[in-house]
Amino acid sequence: MTDPKRLADPRAGRAHRGRAVALVTALAALMFGAAGGLTAKPAAAAEAHVDNAFAGATLYVNPDYAANVRGSISRTSDPALRAKMEKVKRYPTAVWLDRIAAIHGGDANAGRKSLADHLDQALAQKRPGKPITATFVVYDLPGRDCASLASNGELPLTEAGLHRYKNDYIDVIASVFKKPKYRKVRIATVVEPDSLPNLVTNTADPECALAKSSGIYTKAVQYALDKLHAVPNVYTYLDAAHSGWLGWDTNRAQAVQLYTEVAKGTAAGPRSVDGLVTNVSNYTPIEEPFLTDPDRTVGGGMVKSSKFYEWNPGFDESDFTRDLHRDLVAAGWPASTGMVVDTSRNGWGGPARPTAGSTSTELDTYVTESKVDRRAHRGLWCNVDGAGLGQPPRSAPSGFPDSHLDAFLWVKPPGESDGTGEDIPNDEGKAKDPMCDPAYTAPGAGDNKTGALPGAPLAGHWFHDQFSMLVRNAHPAVPASPKATAKETS
Numbered sequence: 001m002t003d004p005k006r007l008a009d010p011r012a013g014r015a016h017r018g019r020a021v022a023l024v025t026a027l028a029a030l031m032f033g034a035a036g037g038l039t040a041k042p043a044a045a046a047e048a049h050v051d052n053a054f055a056g057a058t059l060y061v062n063p064d065y066a067a068n069v070r071g072s073i074s075r076t077s078d079p080a081l082r083a084k085m086e087k088v089k090r091y092p093t094a095v096w097l098d099r100i101a102a103i104h105g106g107d108a109n110a111g112r113k114s115l116a117d118h119l120d121q122a123l124a125q126k127r128p129g130k131p132i133t134a135t136f137v138v139y140d141l142p143g144r145d146c147a148s149l150a151s152n153g154e155l156p157l158t159e160a161g162l163h164r165y166k167n168d169y170i171d172v173i174a175s176v177f178k179k180p181k182y183r184k185v186r187i188a189t190v191v192e193p194d195s196l197p198n199l200v201t202n203t204a205d206p207e208c209a210l211a212k213s214s215g216i217y218t219k220a221v222q223y224a225l226d227k228l229h230a231v232p233n234v235y236t237y238l239d240a241a242h243s244g245w246l247g248w249d250t251n252r253a254q255a256v257q258l259y260t261e262v263a264k265g266t267a268a269g270p271r272s273v274d275g276l277v278t279n280v281s282n283y284t285p286i287e288e289p290f291l292t293d294p295d296r297t298v299g300g301g302m303v304k305s306s307k308f309y310e311w312n313p314g315f316d317e318s319d320f321t322r323d324l325h326r327d328l329v330a331a332g333w334p335a336s337t338g339m340v341v342d343t344s345r346n347g348w349g350g351p352a353r354p355t356a357g358s359t360s361t362e363l364d365t366y367v368t369e370s371k372v373d374r375r376a377h378r379g380l381w382c383n384v385d386g387a388g389l390g391q392p393p394r395s396a397p398s399g400f401p402d403s404h405l406d407a408f409l410w411v412k413p414p415g416e417s418d419g420t421g422e423d424i425p426n427d428e429g430k431a432k433d434p435m436c437d438p439a440y441t442a443p444g445a446g447d448n449k450t451g452a453l454p455g456a457p458l459a460g461h462w463f464h465d466q467f468s469m470l471v472r473n474a475h476p477a478v479p480a481s482p483k484a485t486a487k488e489t490s
Contacts, residue, residue, distance in 0.1 A: 047131060047183065047184060047186065047232075047233055048232075049232050049233070049235075050186075051336055051338070052338055052395060052396060052406045052407070053133050053186045053188045053235035053274065053406065053407075054133050054186075054188070054394075054395035054396070054406055054407040054409075055395045055396055055406075056130070056131060056395070057130070057131040057132055057133040057186060057395065058125060058126065058127055058130055058131070058132045058133070059092035059132075059133055059134075059135075059393055059395075059409075060092055060095075060118070060121070060122045060125060060132060060133065060134035060135065061090060061091070061092050061093075061125060062092070062093050062094075062095055062118065062121075062413070063113065063121060064095075064112045064113055065089075065093045065413050065415075066089045066090070068413075068415060068416075068462045068467075069085055069088060069089040069415065069467070070089065071462065071464070072085055072415065072462075072464045072467050072468065073085045073086065073089075075464055076468065081468065081471060081472065084471050084474075084478040085467075085471055087478050087479070088389070088414075088471060088478060091392060091393060091410060092135075092393050092409075092410065093135075093344070093393075093410045093411075093413040093414075094135040094136065094137050094190065094409065094410065094411045094412075094413065095115075095118050095134070095135070095136050095137070096136075096137040096139055096413075096460060097115065097136055097137060097138055097139060097140065097169075097173065098137070098139045098140060098153070098428075098460055099140055099153065099154050099428060099429075100140065100154070100168050100169055100172075102115075103115045103169070103172050103173060103176070105117055115136070115173065115176050116176050116179075118134060118136075119134065119176070119177075119179075119182045119185055119187075122134040122182075122185045123181070123182070123184065123185060126184065126185070131184075131186055132184075132185055132186065133185075133186040133187075133188055134185055134186070134187055134188070135188040135189075135190065135409060135411070136173075136187065136188070136189050136190070137189075137190045137193065137280075137411060138170075138173065138189050138190065138191050138192060138224055138228075139153075139190075139192060139193060140153050140154065140155060140165060140169050141153065141155070141165065141192050141195050141217060141220050141221075142155040142156060142157050142158065142161030142162050142164075142165050142216050142217075142220060143155070143156065143157025143161065143207060143210070143211055143216065143217075144192075144194075144195075144429075145194050145198070146198050146202065146205060146207035146208040146210075146211045146217075147194075147198050147202040147205045147207070147208050148194070148419075148433065149419075149431040149432065149433040149434075150382065150418060150419025150420065150430060150431070150432070150433035150435070150436055150458075150459045151194075151418075151419060151430060151459045151460075152429045152430060152431060153428075153429050154428065154429045155169075157207065157210055157211060157214065157216055158216075159216070161216070162216050162219060162220055165220050165223075166220075166223050170223060170224050170227050170228075171227065173227075173228075174227040174228060174230070174231060177228070177231045177233075177234050178230075178231045182233070183232075183233055184233075185233060186233055186235065187231070187233055187234045187235065188234075188235045188237060189228055189234060189235065189236050189237065190237050190239060190277050190280065190340075190411055191221060191224055191225065191228070191236055191237065191238050191239065192217075192220070192221055192224065192238075192239060193239040193280045193281065194239060194241070194280075195217050195220075195221060195239065196217070196221065196238065196239065196240075196255070196258055196259060196262065197239070197240070197241035197245055197246060197255065198211065198217075199211065199212045199217055199218075199258060200241075200246065200251060200254050200255045200258055201245065201246070201251060201254075218261075218262055218265070221238070221262055222262060222265050222266050224236075225238075225262075225263075225266045225272045225273065226266050226267050226268075226272065229266070229267075229268055229272040229273075235274040235275075236272065236273055236274050236275075237273070237274060237275045237276060237277040237338075237340055238259065238262075238273055238275075238276050238277070239276070239277055239278075239280055240255065240259070240276040240277065240278050240324060241255075241278065242278050242279045242280075242282045242284045242317065242320065243278070243279075243284055243312070243314035243315065243316060243317055243319060243320035244282070244284055244312065244314075244378035244379070246314075246320070246324075247312045247313065247314025247315075247319075247320050247323075248311070248312050248313075248314070249313070252314075252320075252323060252324060252327060253327065255324075256324070256327045256328055256331050257331070259276075259328070260328075260331045260332065260333070263333075270332065270333045270334060270337070271334060273333075273337065274337070274338060274406075275337050275338030275339055275340060275406055276321075276324065276328075276337070276338075276339055276340070277339075277340040277341070277342065277409070277411060278317055278320060278321055278324070278339065278340070278341050278342070279317050279341050279342045279343070279346060280342045280411045280412060281342065281345075281381075281411070281412040281418060282342065282345075282346070282381060283345055283346050283348075283373065283375065283381070283384050283387050284316060284317050284320075284346055284373065284378070285316050285317065285346045285347075285348055285372050285373050285390070286316060286317050286318050286341060286343060286346065286390065286391065286400075286408075287316045287317075287318045287319075288315045288316045288370075288371055288372060288373070289372065290354060290356065290357035290358075290370040290371070290372075291303060291315055291357075291367065291370050291371055294309070294313040294315060295313075298360075298361065298362075298363045298366045298367075299360075299361050299362050299363040299366070300363070301363045303363070303366075303367060305363070306363050306364050306366075306367040307364050307367075307446065308364070308367050308368070308371065308377070308378065309367070309378075310378075312378075315371075317341045317346070318400045318403050321339040321341060321400070321403040321404070321405065322400070322402040322403045322404075324339070325337065325339055325402075325403065325404045326402075337404070338404060338405070338406035339403055339404050339405050339406060340405070340406050340407050340408075340409055340411075341405065341407075341408055341409070342409055342410065342411040342412055343390035343391040343392075343393070343408040343409070343410065344389065344390060344409075344410035344411065344412045344413065344414045345384075345387050345388070345389065345390060345412060345414055345470060346373075346387070346390040347387070347388035347389045347390035347391070347470075347473065347474050347475035347476070348372045348373060348374055348386070348387065348388055348390075348473070348475055349388040349389075349473045349474050349475030349476075349477060350386065350388055350472065350473035350475075352374050352386055353372055353374075353475060354369060354370060354371070354372060357369075357370045358370045372475075374386045374387075375451060376445070376446065376448035376449070376451060377442070377445035377446045377448050379442070379444060379445040380435070380442065380445055380448065380450055380451050380452075381418065381435065382418040382419050382421075382433065382435045382436040382450060382452045382456075383417060383418045383419070383436060383452045383453040383456045383463065383466055384451050384452065384453075385438075385451050385452065385453050385469070386451070386469075386473065387469070387470060387473060388469070388470055388471075388472070388473025388474045388475050389414055389470045389471060389473070389474035389475075389478065390408075390474075390475070391408045391476070392408070392410075392476075393407065393408055393409050393410050394407065394408055395407045414466075414467060414470045415462055415463060415464070415466060415467030415470065416459075416460050416461065416462060416463065417456045417457045417458060417459055417460065417461050417462070417463040417466065418436065418452075418456070418459055419432075419433045419435070419436040419456065419458070419459040420432055420433070420436050420456045420457055420458055420459070421433065421434060421435075421436040421437025421438070421439075421440065421452065421456070422437075422456075424457065424458055426458055428458065428460075430458045430459050430460075434450075435450050435452065436450065436452050436456055437450060437452065438450055438451070438452045438453065438454050440452075453465055453466055453469070
């Protein structure tokens with residue numbers, strides 16, 4: 001079995017979760033002194049922890065993202081494309097806390113808003129009588145992305161790095177989240193993308209082997225879960241890679257075992273995790289409409305045995321989340337565990353999108369002509385040419401009842417680079433990665449070219465050419481006049 005991540009990809013209503021929630025009761029009349037009456041201002045009551053953090057809520061629109069989109073609009077002459085960008089500017093996206101400086105914002109973080117600034121903005125966007133949910137990506141693990149170069153972080157894979165992660169990163173984030181004035185904001189957290197999946201499949205890499213043998217990844221994730229889960233209005237979602245990484249039955253089984261061990265090592269066990277999120281920063285479609293049966297035989301072979309799928313029966317994220325949820329529940333997780341899919345860049349619209357299944361009787365031709373995922377290999381992950389925006393963010397998407405979806409989200413803000421194939425000096429711990437070089441032939445990806453767009457900046461930096469392409473190739477197409485998800489504030 002070929003694991004594309006190891007070789008090429010360094011990167012409906014349910015029962016209440018039953019989490020014990022501490023509701024804050026304000027003191028109505030706290031008196032000071034015998035003679036008279038200083039009355040304390042009541043504290044804002046925390047909203048009850050609900051089953052789905054996104055259900056019925058306004059989703060937070062990040063002003064920093066809107067500013068990046070405005071910059072692209074100013075560089076775009078096509079009026080139709082400009083109009084679509086104007087609409088995308090108002091879509092909700094996650095905020096990445098990808099280094100300690102991101103918590104504090106300002107000049108040390110490229111002028112972006114601080115964590116507290118974002119929560120203040122979320123309160124400003126909150127509509128009367130309606131909850132608001134802001135999503136943050138917790139992403140500064142010691143030795144982060146052990147199988148990658150493009151997104152290595154600032155903290156070393158050492159006990160000293162773990163100490164700093166706990167004290168200077170997680171503790172500071174938690175201290176902001178639990179401030180009384182933010183109790184009315186539902187705070188969704190995506191915890192450490194790529195961390196646990198790397199421990200499942202990539203331990204042949206020396207850095208990943210050390211991450212596992214040292215226990216640092218596991219201890220860091222457990223610490224983050226304990227601290228975040230303790231805040232009643234915070235919701236935790238563990239990253240669970242994508243179907244092209246963990247979709248094989250053996251990989252998924254190992255992932256469920258590891259995730260269960262990690263969760264059981266927290267104070268609240270599996271209930272410290274509200275759900276899992278898949279396809280973060282990836283391109284795997286929600287569904288392959290013309291490839292619905294992995295076991296179908298074409299030209300003497302099953303579709304899943306094609307070169308593109310490599311015996312992986314998980315063709316898309318709806319299949320993967322369905323199977324992952326089923327296996328987690330069988331392992332003792334609550335049936336109410338929710339699933340989220342990052343749909344920011346998995347739309348695959350544009351002229352190359354097939355409109356019908358192939359009629360070829362040759363297996364690989366049949367798959368190539370039928371699949372909406374236009375990559376040459378599923379392990380190609382960096383600034384992929386031809387990709388498009390996917391489904392807009394929304395809660396409880398219908399059509400996939402067995403997937404137990406809490407939401408479609410844009411976890412990866414579309415337009416932010418996956419990485420660069422060039423040497424770019426920086427103080428963010430990020431290096432060039434050959435998978436981001438369009439001229440590189442990837443031996444672990446079927447000896448295909450990477451398919452990466454040229455001229456990309458560092459991971460997380462704005463990439464105008466990519467953003468323009470994503471908007472042009474959106475599927476569904478960006479509508480002419482979509483309703484703004486939330487009032488944009490600056």
